[in-house]
Amino acid sequence: MEYHLTTPLPPEELKKIKIGDVVYITGTVVTARDEAHLKALELHKEGKQPPVDFKGIGLFHCGPVMKKNEQGEWTVVAAGPTTSARMEIFQDEFIKTFQPGIIIGKGGMGARTTKACQEETCIYGYFTGGAALLAADRIKKVKDVFWYEELGMPESLWLFDVENFGPLTITIDTHGGNMTEKRIKKIEENKDKILQNL
Amino acid sequence: MMDIAQVVEDTAAKLLEISATKLPSEVKEALIQDEKDTEGSLGKSQLKAINENVILAETFTKPMCQDTGLVSFFVKIGDKFPIKSEVKTALIKATEKATEKVPLRPNAVDMFEGNTKNNVGLRGYVPWFYFDLVEGDKCEIIAMPKGGGSSNVGKMKMVPPGKGIKGVKEFVVEAVAAAGPLACPPYTVGVGVGGGEDMCMNLAKKALLRPLYQYHEDENIASIEKELKDILNKLEIGAMGLGEGTSVFDVHMEFAARHPASLPVGVVISCWALRHAGATIDREGNVEWHPH
Numbered sequence: 001m002e003y004h005l006t007t008p009l010p011p012e013e014l015k016k017i018k019i020g021d022v023v024y025i026t027g028t029v030v031t032a033r034d035e036a037h038l039k040a041l042e043l044h045k046e047g048k049q050p051p052v053d054f055k056g057i058g059l060f061h062c063g064p065v066m067k068k069n070e071q072g073e074w075t076v077v078a079a080g081p082t083t084s085a086r087m088e089i090f091q092d093e094f095i096k097t098f099q100p101g102i103i104i105g106k107g108g109m110g111a112r113t114t115k116a117c118q119e120e121t122c123i124y125g126y127f128t129g130g131a132a133l134l135a136a137d138r139i140k141k142v143k144d145v146f147w148y149e150e151l152g153m154p155e156s157l158w159l160f161d162v163e164n165f166g167p168l169t170i171t172i173d174t175h176g177g178n179m180t181e182k183r184i185k186k187i188e189e190n191k192d193k194i195l196q197n198l
Numbered sequence: 199m200m201d202i203a204q205v206v207e208d209t210a211a212k213l214l215e216i217s218a219t220k221l222p223s224e225v226k227e228a229l230i231q232d233e234k235d236t237e238g239s240l241g242k243s244q245l246k247a248i249n250e251n252v253i254l255a256e257t258f259t260k261p262m263c264q265d266t267g268l269v270s271f272f273v274k275i276g277d278k279f280p281i282k283s284e285v286k287t288a289l290i291k292a293t294e295k296a297t298e299k300v301p302l303r304p305n306a307v308d309m310f311e312g313n314t315k316n317n318v319g320l321r322g323y324v325p326w327f328y329f330d331l332v333e334g335d336k337c338e339i340i341a342m343p344k345g346g347g348s349s350n351v352g353k354m355k356m357v358p359p360g361k362g363i364k365g366v367k368e369f370v371v372e373a374v375a376a377a378g379p380l381a382c383p384p385y386t387v388g389v390g391v392g393g394g395e396d397m398c399m400n401l402a403k404k405a406l407l408r409p410l411y412q413y414h415e416d417e418n419i420a421s422i423e424k425e426l427k428d429i430l431n432k433l434e435i436g437a438m439g440l441g442e443g444t445s446v447f448d449v450h451m452e453f454a455a456r457h458p459a460s461l462p463v464g465v466v467i468s469c470w471a472l473r474h475a476g477a478t479i480d481r482e483g484n485v486e487w488h489p490h
């Protein structure tokens with residue numbers, strides 16, 4: 001199935017989506033990698049608010065290449081997904097705390113994220129790894145950037161307006177399904193077979 | 199008088215641009231062929247996205263991937279090439295220049311001072327250089343940026359020497375299986391065997407520079423390369439780790455002598471974006487670009 005959704009993503013729509021489905025997002029997407037996750041969670045612990053309300057929007061594991069144009073405005077040069085597995089250690093806490101609607105990344109995520117997605121009605125979509133220009137093409141506007149001076153270009157929170165951002169292959173749904181984990185299991189089985197026959 | 203250091207700098211900056219924006223032709227062809235051959239729609243759509251993206255990068259001279267990598271250069275300096283240590287300075291300048299111009303993503307992070315914002319480390323190690331001294335009056339430069347995601351799945355093991363070549367193969371299979379969907383497959387796998395714990399990794403990385411489907415000139419090694427390639431595809435990782443399409447385009451191996459007590463094996467894995475570009479400069483400053 002193919003879905004075209006607009007942020008904030010309605011939970012009842014998210015619940016319809018199953019692993020293997022393809023989703024396109026229009027609306028707000030914010031980039032966040034390791035450092036930004038940590039910083040947002042730290043702020044929350046101190047009782048402060050991060051500068052972006054993540055609720056219902058797309059959280060994009062991405063460290064883009066950005067450039068200022070002649071008018072001094074930021075433009076996107078390249079913006080593909082980064083390996084999501086690095087975020088596994090705090091993604092569940094992040095989902096519970098900030099309730100994004102969809103996590104966008106590559107390489108899939110693990111059991112903790114899957115559980116949080118199920119509990120908080122969030123999905124995980126796979127953007128083709130490295131396809132940075134396709135992604136950039138769907139970003140219509142750079143709305144804002146936060147923590148640039150402190151964290152540097154790849155780790156900042158870049159707030160984007162996107163249109164038909166995708167295709168995002170859903171590998172974690174709201175029902176506890178995780179396509180990547182299944183694939184990893186299969187790869188492990190294949191590996192055992194290969195090693196036996198070497 | 200030609201400013202040879204300037205030629206080195208400009209050439210290297212151009213090589214960084216080429217490598218970031220244009221795949222070596224045989225890698226490009228392999229990806230196109232894989233899109234044709236892949237039957238499942240999940241895998242096919244991933245390859246289609248990759249191929250569209252590669253064309254966009256080439257057409258607009260923009261980085262094909264936002265991770266423009268940590269920069270390294272493989273350099274061969276001829277005895278009679280007019281400059282030696284200045285080559286290093288020129289390559290550092292080229293890195294700063296390309297970061298600004300292409301642009302490349304600033305990827306050099308200092309543990310204590312944070313991102314240097316120009317891809318040059320604060321402590322003299324980044325970009326990383328592999329220097330070789332050769333006969334003649336030329337200087338060959340190959341730029342190889344490598345992404346963090348694919349570097350994170352690299353592995354090294356001191357295999358017990360008693361396990362011999364079987365132990366080597368086992369470790370390669372384990373390393374690629376562990377990489378699984380993490381590092382943007384289809385992969386190309388470089389394997390270095392022997393030397394020491396450091397050298398096997400260097401060799402593995404260097405092996406990635408050999409064009410796809412060009413096997414080692416030693417037939418013994420070539421047959422292991424082919425065998426491993428077939429075996430690794432049975433892991434069924436597939437494009438982007440979704441299980442459909444080629445898992446591994448090729449395996450390239452380099453062997454060095456080893457200490458009798460050790461059998462170091464290094465595995466360096468490249469994502470689909472196997473990026474490198476080279477040129478040779480002569481003593482007059484004429485530049486010959488390597489086929490790309």
Ligand code: SF4
Pocket residue numbers: 080081082083129130131263264265266344345346347348381382469470471
């Ligand atoms: S693994 Fe390669 S293609 Fe994927 S994001 Fe990293 S550099 Fe880009």
